[in-house]
Amino acid sequence: MTVFRLEQIEDGGFAEVQWQVGGASESVIVHRDGDTARAWLNICPHAGRPLEAAPGHFVKTRDGHLMCAAHGASFELQGGECVAGPCRGQHLVAVPVEVRDGEVRQL
Ligand code: FES
Numbered sequence: 001m002t003v004f005r006l007e008q009i010e011d012g013g014f015a016e017v018q019w020q021v022g023g024a025s026e027s028v029i030v031h032r033d034g035d036t037a038r039a040w041l042n043i044c045p046h047a048g049r050p051l052e053a054a055p056g057h058f059v060k061t062r063d064g065h066l067m068c069a070a071h072g073a074s075f076e077l078q079g080g081e082c083v084a085g086p087c088r089g090q091h092l093v094a095v096p097v098e099v100r101d102g103e104v105r106q107l
Helices: none
Strands: 014-021 024-033 036-041 082-084 097-100 103-106
Touching: 036 097, 036 103
Parallel strands: none
Antiparallel strands: 014 024, 024 036, 097 103
């Protein structure tokens, strides 16, 4: 498993990592929120595409949501719920993580 340091992500920003999730290698979005982090599979519930606009580059809306670059679905960053766009009410799949000793680790 790739372990990386929280400080590698700017506060409020995102990183894309390749982790083993449920026995498969998956692209995972890690979001930094101050001293904590949250993570989701990089799979949009609308049409199953990755969310980034370019490799490792995720779009954040003016109101602080993560926007899928494919068709504009916007996700709030607490529970990963789609709050606007074509899959409103659906959720990104959470990947449990913790920050310990400054490192983001998958639980
Ligand atoms: S695949 Fe994300 S909005 Fe369509």
